[in-house]
Amino acid sequence: MILTEDLRRTFRRRGAAVEAVRGISLRVERGELVAVLGPNGAGKSTLLRMLTTLLRPTAGTARVAGVDVVADPAGVRQRIGYVGQGNAGGHHHRVLDELVTQGALYGRTRAEARRRAGELMEALELRGLERRTVASLSGGQRRRMDVAIGLVHRPGLLFLDEPTTGMDPQARANLWEHITRLRHETDTTVVLTTHYLDEADAVAERIVVVDHGEVIADAGSAALRARHAEDRIELEVDEPGTVAGLVDGTVAGSRVELRLADGARVLPGLLARLERAGVTVHAAHLHEASLDDVFLALTGRSLREEGAAA
Amino acid sequence: MSVTVETPVEPDTVRPGVVRDTVTIFLREFQLVLRDPFSLIFSLLQPLVFLGLFAPLLAGSLSSDQVGGESPLTWFLPGVVVMIALFGTGSTGANLLYELMTGSYERVLATPVSRPAILVGRALKELAPLVVQAVLVTLAALPFGVTFSPVGVAVGLAILGVFGVGLGALSYALGLASRDREWLFWGVQQTLIFPLLILSGMMLPLESGPGWMQAAATVNPLTYVVEAERAAFTGALTDPAIRHGAIAAALTCAVGLVVGVRAVLRSAG
Numbered sequence: 001m002i003l004t005e006d007l008r009r010t011f012r013r014r015g016a017a018v019e020a021v022r023g024i025s026l027r028v029e030r031g032e033l034v035a036v037l038g039p040n041g042a043g044k045s046t047l048l049r050m051l052t053t054l055l056r057p058t059a060g061t062a063r064v065a066g067v068d069v070v071a072d073p074a075g076v077r078q079r080i081g082y083v084g085q086g087n088a089g090g091h092h093h094r095v096l097d098e099l100v101t102q103g104a105l106y107g108r109t110r111a112e113a114r115r116r117a118g119e120l121m122e123a124l125e126l127r128g129l130e131r132r133t134v135a136s137l138s139g140g141q142r143r144r145m146d147v148a149i150g151l152v153h154r155p156g157l158l159f160l161d162e163p164t165t166g167m168d169p170q171a172r173a174n175l176w177e178h179i180t181r182l183r184h185e186t187d188t189t190v191v192l193t194t195h196y197l198d199e200a201d202a203v204a205e206r207i208v209v210v211d212h213g214e215v216i217a218d219a220g221s222a223a224l225r226a227r228h229a230e231d232r233i234e235l236e237v238d239e240p241g242t243v244a245g246l247v248d249g250t251v252a253g254s255r256v257e258l259r260l261a262d263g264a265r266v267l268p269g270l271l272a273r274l275e276r277a278g279v280t281v282h283a284a285h286l287h288e289a290s291l292d293d294v295f296l297a298l299t300g301r302s303l304r305e306e307g308a309a310a
Numbered sequence: 311m312s313v314t315v316e317t318p319v320e321p322d323t324v325r326p327g328v329v330r331d332t333v334t335i336f337l338r339e340f341q342l343v344l345r346d347p348f349s350l351i352f353s354l355l356q357p358l359v360f361l362g363l364f365a366p367l368l369a370g371s372l373s374s375d376q377v378g379g380e381s382p383l384t385w386f387l388p389g390v391v392v393m394i395a396l397f398g399t400g401s402t403g404a405n406l407l408y409e410l411m412t413g414s415y416e417r418v419l420a421t422p423v424s425r426p427a428i429l430v431g432r433a434l435k436e437l438a439p440l441v442v443q444a445v446l447v448t449l450a451a452l453p454f455g456v457t458f459s460p461v462g463v464a465v466g467l468a469i470l471g472v473f474g475v476g477l478g479a480l481s482y483a484l485g486l487a488s489r490d491r492e493w494l495f496w497g498v499q500q501t502l503i504f505p506l507l508i509l510s511g512m513m514l515p516l517e518s519g520p521g522w523m524q525a526a527a528t529v530n531p532l533t534y535v536v537e538a539e540r541a542a543f544t545g546a547l548t549d550p551a552i553r554h555g556a557i558a559a560a561l562t563c564a565v566g567l568v569v570g571v572r573a574v575l576r577s578a579g
Contacts, residue, residue: 001319052420066318074422078321084421086413090338093414097341104334105421107324149417153323 001157001184001189002028003049007060009046020046020129022213023060028191030156033183035204036193037291039303043213044193045085046160051191052082065157076105081155087142087161088149089134095129095145096121099152108155114154124178140171144178151182161193164199176203195301197291209295216298221291228297229289233270234282243279263288311458328424335423335431339405340438348357351400357447360390365454369389383456388539389512391444395474396512398530400503402478403485403495405432410489419577429570433478439470448543451501459545466542467550473535473559476566483566483573509534 028034036044049055051064053073063071063258065079089098096117103113103272122128124144132162134142143163150158160179164172180203183190194200200207201221209217209224219226235256237243244251245271249258260266272283295303326334368382386517409415418428432473446468448458472481481499488495507513516524527533538555546552 054416054419065321074325075318075321077420077422078323078325080420084413084416084420086411086416088413088417090342090409090414091412092342092346094341094345097338097345101334101338101341102417102421104326104337105418105423107326109329129384146413146417153321155322156319200422215499220440 001030001032001066002026002062002064002191004062004150005060006052007047007050007062008058009043009050009055009061010058019213021050021057024210024213024215025060025079026208026215026218028189030189032186033190034192034206035200036191036210037195037200037210037295037303038193038210039301042210044195044210045161046213047210048159048191048193049209052080052159053077054082066216072295077151079155079157081150081158081165083146083150083154083158083160085165087134089142091135092133094131094133095126095137096146098134099148102149102152114150116123116149120151120180122265123182123217124148125174129235139167141173142217143167143171143175147175147178154186155188157189157191160190161196162193164196168227172199179203181244195303201291207291209298211295211299217294224291224294225289226261230259230261231289232287233258233260233263233267234285234287235281236285237279243274246279247274248278323422325422326536328427328428331424332431334432335418335427336438336497339432339435343435343439350439354442356444357390357394357443358450360393361387361447361450363430364390371389378527381454381456382543383451383454384544385450385515385540387447387456387458388543389536391440391447391466391543392470392510392512392532392539393507395437395440395470396477396503396507398440399433399474399478400435400481400499402432403481403488403499404484406485406497407488409491410485421573425574426567429479429482429567430475432482433475434471436478437474440474440485441467442472447450458543462542462545462547465547466539469535469538469542469552469555472556472563473531476559476561476563478565479566479570483570486573486577489577506530506532509533512536529567531558531562535562 004024004026006025007021008019011020013019024047036047038044046055050057050069051062053069054074056070064076067075067079069076070126089095099117100110100113106108108116121130123146126141126144126148129137134145137145147160149165163179163209164175167175172250176199179272182215188247205220207219207221207224208215217228220228234252235243237256240251240254240256243249244256246259247256249256267284267286271281271284292303295301364386365383368386406415424547444463448460448463451458484498485495488498507514509530511527512532515526534551534554535558537551541549541551
């Protein structure tokens, strides 16, 4: 569905060249749900804007839905849906009007556009808001409307640029429910950017980690964690010094700490072994590797801190 | 790495073409007027306000021989219509500024809509009330003993429409250039629009002005459009001024569309 080779984009800022995307080669198959994860300024949006023809690549090639983004941008636009970072609807326009207009922009007749708008208003829980202006909607409603606008022409490939940024947790969960359901019903390929770790972890089957304009990891969440980060088990025991030797761990204060892969599967056996050895374990803590640990291992920086600083 | 070239996905869409795209963009903008007709009422009052406030002064300050032997009102009113068009289409870009800040401009760019259609559709929205305004001016002038030719007014509006699309496209380009700097749009727009207006002889005849003003007026496309409107409104359709005005309008339109479309394409990378 997407095939890029050495895609690059350089911006000129006060005479200096800033490389926002530095050679990204990516392949996305039909039906995949891919999250592009990275800190602010990593190049996620620039990548997405090139794939959606809103920005011309400085170098490299990209075929989106089988069409070259530079040779036939209009052809790409016909085949994709795009939900940008901003709100799609004009502030003073009415919700239904904007959905119908969007249909007309894709060549639908007014009647078809109206029917499709009705379907989407139903599917995205926007019923009753037809005559409201975009400005009067809540943040969550506005974002659902943005998604509705992106889906008007039933694209086989949907791009979402930070769809949930700034939303409260409930509205975020609600939006994801809609997106995952629509995807299962229609087999749409979805590419989204996010800097929320938990979100990437929960919704995406594949995570492309981007930092400084480059892909630094690309795999499923579980595989990323297995490859780049370790789980941690901490045991509260009476004599940590002795126990550490038994289980190949290290002493951390009054606890014994083990770093290993697949901690959840190892833990029961470990406890049984210690029991057989006559060690009383007062408590066992399992810290599973998070995507943040993956990011930390890959870059030496924590994504959580970067997100907070931004 | 072996690269298999994917065949293009069959889109579930049709390219509507530039005319339908223009209509769609026009309707999207015009919806705002339809949904909130109050704005229309004020824009319709505008020419009447000018008529009511200027007409009493004109009789005293302009004599017929200063304006080519016509009644001052016959000379003045076509200028008012041009001015309304000038201010209306000149602000096309201002309505865009807000959409640039939210995401709705980007959303339109991400659709396959024809790029010139975005410019023309928006400019036409600013021009649409002009038709009603012109009819109103024509009717309001009747009690003052001034009769305009309906066919002439229609020809005049057509020329003005072509000019207005060009100016609207230029305003749009200015709006795109002022992205994130709203003050820039109004600063540049106001700095340009008043010299353009005064140096076209729209409100005051330039015949009594100094030579440099008259010279400047000859390179101002608006001068020719204003002259054409005056000839058209009186029904003098064979007057060469009409041809000159039409050429000036067509050139403005062409330049505006080239500059505007380039600005749109640049704004999209």
